[in-house]
Amino acid sequence: MKRIKLVWIVIGALIIFILGTIWSNSHVTVDKVTLTHNRLPAAFDNYKILQISDLQGKEFGSNQKRLVNLIKKQQYDLVVFTGDYISEEQEDLQPLENLLKGMPKNKEMYYILGDKDADNSTAALKKGDRFYDLFTKYNVKPLYPGMEIKKGKESIWLKTNPYVGLNEVGGSEISSQLIQEKEEFEAQYKEQQDPFTIEISHRPTEIDSENPDLHDYRTTTLNDTGEEWRHWDVSLNGHTLGGQFRLPLLGPLYAPNFGLFPGKVNVTGVHTIDNHTQYVNNGLGVSGPLFMKFRVFNTPSIGLITLKTK
Numbered sequence: 001m002k003r004i005k006l007v008w009i010v011i012g013a014l015i016i017f018i019l020g021t022i023w024s025n026s027h028v029t030v031d032k033v034t035l036t037h038n039r040l041p042a043a044f045d046n047y048k049i050l051q052i053s054d055l056q057g058k059e060f061g062s063n064q065k066r067l068v069n070l071i072k073k074q075q076y077d078l079v080v081f082t083g084d085y086i087s088e089e090q091e092d093l094q095p096l097e098n099l100l101k102g103m104p105k106n107k108e109m110y111y112i113l114g115d116k117d118a119d120n121s122t123a124a125l126k127k128g129d130r131f132y133d134l135f136t137k138y139n140v141k142p143l144y145p146g147m148e149i150k151k152g153k154e155s156i157w158l159k160t161n162p163y164v165g166l167n168e169v170g171g172s173e174i175s176s177q178l179i180q181e182k183e184e185f186e187a188q189y190k191e192q193q194d195p196f197t198i199e200i201s202h203r204p205t206e207i208d209s210e211n212p213d214l215h216d217y218r219t220t221t222l223n224d225t226g227e228e229w230r231h232w233d234v235s236l237n238g239h240t241l242g243g244q245f246r247l248p249l250l251g252p253l254y255a256p257n258f259g260l261f262p263g264k265v266n267v268t269g270v271h272t273i274d275n276h277t278q279y280v281n282n283g284l285g286v287s288g289p290l291f292m293k294f295r296v297f298n299t300p301s302i303g304l305i306t307l308k309t310k
Contacts, residue, residue: 028060028067028284030074031301033270035234035277038310039196041154050076050107051303053202053238054114056087056285057095058300064095067284067302068102074304078149079107080158081140082238083114083202085131087285093134100138110143111135112160114202114239126175143200145182146189156307157189161201162231163217199232203239203257204266207278235278236305242268242282246297256287279305 050071060067085096103109117131118124124131125142132142141147146159189195199205206214210229218224243252243262254260255267265271270279281303286293 026060027299028070029299029301030070030304031281032304032306033279034306034308035270035279036308036310037196037233037275037277039194039233039275040307040309041151041156041196042309043151043154044156044196044307045309047151047156047307048076048078049198049236049303049305049307050074050079051082051236051238051279051281051305052079052099052284053082053281053303054084054241054283054285055096055099056084056116056283056287057090057092058285059095059098060284060300064098064102067099071102071302072104076107076304079103079109079140080143080200080236081109081111081135082200082236082281083112084116084238084283084285085114086116087287088116093130097134097138100134100140103138105139108149109138109140110147110158110200111140112143112200112202125178144178145185148188155192155195157192157195157197158200159189159197159232161199161203161205163214163222197232197234199235201235201237204237204278204280205230205235206266207235207271207273207276208265230274230276233276234307235276236303237278237280238283240267240280240282241285241287241295242280242298242301244286244288244295244298248297279303 052071086093111131113124113131118129125144126132127136135142143158144160146157149156149158207230214229218229240252240255240258240262243255245253247253250261251264252262252267255262258267266278266280268280268282270277272278282298282301284300284302286295
């Protein structure tokens, strides 16, 4: 009798787990985080950035209705889309267009690419490319190589990842227009006195240690002689899906580029090391083979980041 009762308890727990997983995978939460930094200009105290990452072709309701309605309820100053709008198997941009069509149009919006988007090619930053044309249609600008955001006499600087050969926009053919824009932006940026910088990157930088490949790339290819590899005060990232499969106490089971049992640093949430604060959003979609295309203890989310001065 006890054994039968135990079997029914296990079956009941399994049914609850499966139903809970199905429910959580079809909903979206708002991950509200506060990033506090002692160098943040006073004019940007309480400045809010909405981050949307790793859609990967997923739909939340008809024409993204649930996702759009949730976004419309939020108060924010600026939007950043941080890549992976399509999945490995599905290149349909309709789920992305449904989202863009429903976005409030009264805020500045910027996008970068993910590793699944046009192979990180600069083609997606030029007229005629389907990513560029779609985002431009809905007034979303490419964030390449960066943008100065002003409030009164003070500024913050949004920048893409500087190691383009490893992490962000690559490709052997870069248009002369993009090269000129990059040179002009970098010249303007270098004129600033210790600018407050927010890196907008699809793939997180390893905040706690420098990746050997990154070190070799920046010191040989880029001739960077500085010891510091984190050229930013705050970094907003996606890519890892927060681990996709997570267990209580153990945390993420796996994250791309970080392997099995990667911990939370560089994979999910807010972490600060040496006055560099990094936020990795868990994103919206799922990755992997068909039988693994779901999340465990990891509800899809958008990020609402509030900047605060110390």
